[in-house]
Amino acid sequence: MDKVQLIATAPMGLEAIVAREVRELGYDDVMVENGKVMFQADKSAIARANLWLRTADRVLLKLGEFPATTFDELFEGTKALPWPDWIPEDAAFPVEGRSHKSQLSSVPACQGIVKKAVVEKMKTRYGTEWFPEDGPRYVIEVALLGDIATLTIDTTGPGLHKRGYRKLITEAPLKETMAAAMVLLSRWRPGRPLVDPFCGSGTIPVEAAMIGWNIAPGLRREFAAEAWPTLDRALWDEAREEAYDLLRDDEPLDIVGSDIDPAAIEVAEAAAKKAGLAGELKFHQAPVAKLWPAGDYGCIVTNPPYGERIGSKDEVEKAVRQLGSVFANLPTWSLFALSPSKQFEHYFGKHADKKRKLFNGRIECNLNMYHGPLPPRRD
Template sequence: METLNFAIPTLFGLEALAADELRRLGLDQVRAENGRVLCSGRPGDIPRMDLNLRTGERVLLVLGTFPAGDFDALFEGTRALPWEQFIPREGRFPVKGHCLNSALHSVPACQSIVKKAAAARLGDAYGLNTLPETGALFQIQFSIMKDTAVLMLDTSGPGLYKRGYRAHGVDAPLRETLAAAMVLLSRYRGRDPLCDPFCGSGTIPIEAALIAKNRAPGLNRSFSAQKWSWLPTQAWMDAADEAQDREFHGDYEIWGGDIDPAAVELARHNAQLAEVDDIVRFEAADARTFHWGGMYGRIVTNPPYGERIMERREAEELYRAFGKAWAKFPETWKLYLLSSHTEFERTFGKTADRKRKLYNGMLKCDLFLYGVK
């Protein structure tokens, strides 16, 4: 079990960022595809990826890829994989997955076939007609695209965007992986002020603080693979030690504001849970009159879109007022603003220097870049 293959699903638009993260972690054969990044590594890389990845959605261990044009091919291909190398006698192995552009399009039927095939292989290996499934969780995931099946085990459990610092959020929260991506795309490294005048429950400033400190986002949560007997506890301890040794300690200017005092209180609470409350500051403030004293810095923000929280007209009025506030900033400042509003630049009052297409869940958005040549 020396070399293993992995698939890291991402939100659309974040593939290159996740690939960069994996290369920095020293993973091999890193290659980005639509909605995922593939790579190879060793068992000890599983905890390193789960703990450190900021823009990946989860870490999937790929067991095999094979043609699956019909149910017989799916059954035989699944049964041929070495499940017993990974799933112990008592292991629980529920199945979930998706099908796209394939002859096999019924997800429940494919789930049933994969479950029966894996159970048949494990039953033969352990000499059992019925498997107990009373032990650790080994979530099987399948992807069938264009009649090709990929069979995987989910090492993460809850998605990696669940950092452990946000028990609940305000309306239409921004996923943590996307917030981290926005900060990374702004090239923020902790040296200049970073502000979010629409901070909501604080996700963007908190992710910025984690990036500034180089703190691994998964240190405060657990993962499914921590209970896998073939992956030693020491590997998780070593990965956590490595991550903590790489942390920075310094003074940072990170600020979040929101017009809703309840959101600000929640943001402060979340920052405490993320252990960054010492370097990020939250205040009740109105983005329509937002200003900052410094000669340079960046704003990374995700204002209400109109179709999700506020009425469209209210959102446009907010964009117009914020555009006037932004116009008073020195040219040395940079703005990175995420919106799904198709007329954002018109209502904001200024055409973006650059745009980048991103997705907030399944909602297509643009990241509007100002002050960036």
């Protein structure tokens, strides 16, 4: 099968996690740069990567990369690429763009040049002067970094965090991709309890359950490239069949979410139901001070409220102090808390064993990691 170049875009700080996910799908030709993971694979990877990547933002098909310091170079480089191999005559092909430290700093001008070059290439293949653009969408992106232009087509459509289970949201929702990353970084596995005492919309518990049962996160949604006639529909059917075969929904789960806000609990329960996990996850209204998790060797994975999101400064400090007090009485547990506060460890009452810089949207945060003992090995 023909090889393609793919780019999984990644939030800053999660590139290594996305790369690990790509390798776990069986793709070894992987390169990592800031904000993206590049890999070569056959065309089936377009479907498999969209269905399975939990922490990436989207999957882009790379058409080409070349130096471009002038509009002429951008035009000729773009025109030389095999656009008609992918884009049919009736396709809609809008062009998006971004530029960073490039001599071609006018993004609208670059978008116009790329659009014109693609049209000229399409004219030579289809022998027409006009394209109706009323068919499937192929969103082209021109990304200019320094003197290099990278041309891609978006295979995903709405971002990969749009799993399809979260129709309602609380005031400051955590992205599904970030919640999944937090669970993966905690190394939690089924058989261990997992608790989120600030569960909000229930995103962390739902993502943990999907990881625990090996549910492909894109199983309940559609992707832009599914409508492409230039990509065999059988690839999507085979990828979904594989995903259903790999489900492990017989694994017992011990996952609990709690929140002081009763409205948040209603939203979390609705999300769990939409995800097909209503009977597997437990949610209850309670302040963090009342948290008393059952079992040993569990994980607390949470995104406590903070001033930029919700709550006053005093309320935030109190909640983190209470979380620290609860954790002090759980000697076998581990805790992973995402917070932008430079004072988190001070209020929590303990220095983190490790911190990892992540971005919750545009807010720079640290994932504060407190590692408890691992559970004893089972024979």
